[in-house]
Amino acid sequence: MLWYSAVVTISRRELLRRAGLLGVSAAIGCSKDDDDGAADDGTEGDGTEGDTSSSSTGGDDLPQYEYDGELGPEGIFSHSVASGDPLIDAVILWTRVTVEQTAAVEAFYEVALDPEFTQRVAADYVTAEPERDFTIKLDAVELAPGTTYYYRFFALGRTSPTGRTRTAASGALDRLRLAVMSCSSLAHGYFHAYRRVAERTDLDLVVHLGDYIYEYGSGEYGDIREYEPAHEILTLADYRARYSQYRRDPDLQECHRQHPMVAVWDDHEVADDAWAGGAENHTEASEGAFADRKAAARQAYVEWLPIREGAEGIVYRSFAFGDLVALIMLDTRNAGRDQQVPSAFDTEALEDPARQLLGAAQEAWLAEQLDHDAAWTLIGQQVMVAQLRLGENPLNLDQWDGYPAARQRLFDLLREHTPTDAVVLTGDIHSSWAFELADDPFGPDYDPSTGAGAVAVEFVAPSVTSPGFPADTADQFMTTHPHLKWGNLVDHGYVVLDVTQDRLQASWWLVDDVTSPEGGAERFAAAWSVVRGTVALLSDAEPAPPPAESPAPAP
Helix, strand or coil: CCCCCCCCCCCHHHHHHHHHHHCCCCCCCCCCCCCCCCCCCCCCCCCCCCCCCCCCCCCCCCCCCCCCCCCCCCCCCCCCEEEECCCCCCEEEEEECCCCCCCCEEEEEEEECCCCCCCEEEEEEEEECHHHCCEEEEEECCCCCCCEEEEEEEECCEECCCEEEECCCCCCCCEEEEEEECCCCHHHCCCHHHHHHHCCCCCCEEEECCCCCCCCCCCCCCCCCCCCCCCCCCCHHHHHHHHHHHHCCHHHHHHHHHCCEEECCCCCCCCCCEECCEECCCCHHHHCCHHHHHHHHHHHHHHHCCCCCCCCCCCCEEEEECCCEEEEECCCCCCCCCCCCCCCCCHHHHCCCCCCCCCHHHHHHHHHHCCCCCCEEEEECCCCCCCCEECCEECCCCCHHHCHHHHHHHHHHHHHHCCCCEEEEECCCCCEEEEEEECCCCCCCCECCCCECEEEEEEECCCCCCCCCCCCCHHHHHHHCCCEEEEECCCEEEEEEEEECCEEEEEEEEECCCCCCCCCCEEEEEEEEEECCCCCCEEECCCCCCCCCCCCCCC
16 A cells, blocks of 8 residues: 655655666766766756766755766756655656667656755756666655745756755645646647646646546547657657657646646546557557557656656555645546446446456445545546536446445545545646535535535636636526535646635636647636635635745746
8 A cells, every 4th residue: 555644754865765666767866975076157047068076065965967968959957847746755756858878868857945056955966867767767756844845956067047845835735726637638728727837836736637638649539739759659659759749848848847736647648548458549459458558658757757656556645734634636537447437328237246346445445545644535536526417317437426335435435534624636627617516416405505414515626728618607506516615627727726624715716728839828717715614615806816925936
């Protein structure tokens, strides 16, 4: 089982042991016994030529970067940098070295408290291996809780852009702010929502709920931008090429550069409507064994995303932010899901009590994670939990509506472990919704005027670009769905969660015209909050204001 707690201090030895078990292909942390004496100013930020030593640090005993060979290509850091999965004393740092060679490349990283790198706290040499597509992913350890850091890489005499990251807080915590995003179809437009999130300095974290990439070929689902490769991706080389294209997008790069991300996959990181043993968009007769495709997709995902790697095929994991938030990231797609029932009229199959969405192992793991002392439980997952009907029938059997017994087990777990103060965060459906969650929101045991009978609330994030409903029919759904408080079914954007000890607010921010590179102006659309100790959504006229001061962005 995986448990990456930011409440319990994890020793450096334990992190090193985990890195060895999980196959992290980079040096972990830094050694203060490897000082090579160099202390000269270097270049930063654009990968251009300059002095090849790292910056002067005022006498710290950390290693310095030295290089006297042939200067590498200008685009050696063309995929920029990223960070993710913050703990109280560690964070994953990521980059890729882009070279035309097959041999491993020596690189160097450094972490500092300031964007000028005059207060370095970690530095060491690492290696970009061809077996990992020349990506570098390392666990920078022995950091301080709740602290903003700046980091960069060096390779072949070039310097990467500077990234900004932040560790999880420990102990008493008054406030946490995070952005929630999902579903970025490159073929459907431009990633303005990533840019708007990057421009915010007031966030502690970005949570990405899946469909980070799409597997289709050019013109198969959207035609605004062409894909690389142009065909549907199937092999490891294909998936790597698609991630490479996505990670060259300047808006996505900037989002990663300015904020740590906690990400989990949905179906399109493998294939549309995936389940544990297959996918709607996979035909074994013509596309090969699904197990091979899934393995290739997973390898590319863990290479290109700044996530802390667990056992093979496992991406569900937990994080804690002081006494305020326990963040539980579920995999409702690839870990234990049974195949979707093709028709709502097949009630025997639909209502089978043994049907799984999470799988038995993940359900048992979830029960353990729900036992914590934080004020709020945030559950990040992929598909809508709330009941959504068209007439008397479920609208989408790919959602929890297609797994009613599994949903009931989820609700029972929430009642047993967190009777209030549980918030579900959802992506996948390319639209915005605010729900109260109840066993039967259409029955007498739930009161929509007070929230009595509800077990939790659910906030659904819009897509970055992927298309939503044909028209905004949220008002019509609200007349037939008493547990639905608000929705926008067509626009794109993101959600900001503002969490305090007393209340949690979700505010929706929507962007204009994803079909044009010149679009992207954002507007505040709605805000809904829940008071601690209740399960009733309240409408707010304004979003919670950002903190008075925020750490400086990465330059």
